[in-house]
Amino acid sequence: MGTGSLGRTWPAKNKWQIPGGYENGENINSQSLPIPNQKNGGQRTVHVLHNSEQPASVFAILEYGNKVVPLIADRLFDLVILKMTNVCTDKKQTKIECKGPRFELVDFCIKLGSVTMTQNFKGVLVEIEYRPSVVPANCWELIREFVQGFLGSAVSSQIPQYLQNRMNEIYQPMDTIHQYLEHFGQYRKSTGVI
Amino acid sequence: MEQLQISLSALKVLRSSVGQVFYSLANGIRAEHGEDNKENKYLLELQELLTTVGTNLRDVEQAVNSLNPPPGPFNLGNTAYLGQETTQDRQALYGTLVNVYKWTDKAHEYSNAAHQILSQNSLKRSSMNSNRAKRNRIQTGAHNFSPPQVDQVMASFDRLYSDMSISITRPFTSNAVIHVTLGHVLKAIIAFKGLMMERVVVKSYNEQLDLWSESRYKVFQRVTDHAHATMLHFYNPNFPELTLKSFFAWFHSFISLFSDSCKRCGLYLHSALPPTWRDPKSLDPYHFECKP
Numbered sequence A: 001m002g003t004g005s006l007g008r009t010w011p012a013k014n015k016w017q018i019p020g021g022y023e024n025g026e027n028i029n030s031q032s033l034p035i036p037n038q039k040n041g042g043q044r045t046v047h048v049l050h051n052s053e054q055p056a057s058v059f060a061i062l063e064y065g066n067k068v069v070p071l072i073a074d075r076l077f078d079l080v081i082l083k084m085t086n087v088c089t090d091k092k093q094t095k096i097e098c099k100g101p102r103f104e105l106v107d108f109c110i111k112l113g114s115v116t117m118t119q120n121f122k123g124v125l126v127e128i129e130y131r132p133s134v135v136p137a138n139c140w141e142l143i144r145e146f147v148q149g150f151l152g153s154a155v156s157s158q159i160p161q162y163l164q165n166r167m168n169e170i171y172q173p174m175d176t177i178h179q180y181l182e183h184f185g186q187y188r189k190s191t192g193v194i
Numbered sequence B: 001m002e003q004l005q006i007s008l009s010a011l012k013v014l015r016s017s018v019g020q021v022f023y024s025l026a027n028g029i030r031a032e033h034g035e036d037n038k039e040n041k042y043l044l045e046l047q048e049l050l051t052t053v054g055t056n057l058r059d060v061e062q063a064v065n066s067l068n069p070p071p072g073p074f075n076l077g078n079t080a081y082l083g084q085e086t087t088q089d090r091q092a093l094y095g096t097l098v099n100v101y102k103w104t105d106k107a108h109e110y111s112n113a114a115h116q117i118l119s120q121n122s123l124k125r126s127s128m129n130s131n132r133a134k135r136n137r138i139q140t141g142a143h144n145f146s147p148p149q150v151d152q153v154m155a156s157f158d159r160l161y162s163d164m165s166i167s168i169t170r171p172f173t174s175n176a177v178i179h180v181t182l183g184h185v186l187k188a189i190i191a192f193k194g195l196m197m198e199r200v201v202v203k204s205y206n207e208q209l210d211l212w213s214e215s216r217y218k219v220f221q222r223v224t225d226h227a228h229a230t231m232l233h234f235y236n237p238n239f240p241e242l243t244l245k246s247f248f249a250w251f252h253s254f255i256s257l258f259s260d261s262c263k264r265c266g267l268y269l270h271s272a273l274p275p276t277w278r279d280p281k282s283l284d285p286y287h288f289e290c291k292p
């Protein structure tokens, strides 16, 4: 499933209607829950994310120095994380959510999520997925045309950093998670919370 | 039949106008009647509605009067015995039976239409021999190829393109069904009779292939339709390998299905679909709406 997701802050009042597309009430709901771990000196962060597109899975990304370890587990993993939060120091836990309507137009899937960080509105993320194609490189230009078609030429044509060296690989659900995390990281930095 | 249709619709109109009266009665005086004279206005509205009911009633009576009562009971034939069925699970059979009749009628109608259209367009899938002496000999049509011969031809096409792989299965007797994988773009399943293509289904790279279900994506549903058209376009009963060669060349051009822009309008998308049509000669990509 080829996806390009691009981040962009947007005034909250805009309403969206896609002619010919149909809306369903499903929300994308990705939340992030970093846990600082002070053992062995270096700082480790576990990001736990849920995506309503894969409701039975929990995505976890462990950041340790320059290393990144991704993990996909079933919902029981949430309980493990719950136990871990008691062990770790529970300071500076941030929870970021991205919720909004999901549209389908022919084979495209469009999600408009407003990002909230501990109840504060941060911005809007637009995710465009072109589901027939599994390799990002094949459909990148097509997605770009689609996005610029409704967001205007202000949208940059640049490939998101995460995708840059994965353009010719088969797209996985984890790739979407990584891209959301990248954007959440930027929102966190802009507020000064780690 | 037409009279019955008219009276039924007249009855429907009557019911809806009666419904209007009750709706108005149930709501009583509403805000749109204003402040002054609201009772009078409400009464006028009711009166108007009642007049409509009267007119509609007259229409129904007229329509009913022009109907002829059916002569005697309907003859249901053997199906009448279904009413005497005592087993619980067979009592609902009558409705199903009527549906079956409707379906057979429809199938009959469609096949008649198809027959007519096909007889106008001579798409002959086998070469008929009018010569009587020759007719008794085994014909070398596209469908008379032995499995090893078919395997050999398929293997040659498998080697032809590096990004297109072909595998053969034979789920139905000796006829080959091949799975074609085109890069990471799409997959197709093609059913053969000898070396004659019978059916093509194109799906996305991550979908399950089978002969009977179509892709869940609109793009591949379109490509499947075009593949059927192209399969007939290239068809030549005397040179089956040439047919296949042209078809696979056409099919291979879909390697860039998502990365080609339309030759005419220069855009990637037209009503949210990429160019799914390929010119059979030049293999240039076009949107179906833009094709020359």
Ligand SMILES: [Zn+2]
Binding pocket: B262, B263, B264, B265, B266, B267, B270, B286, B287, B289, B290
């Ligand atoms: Zn076009």
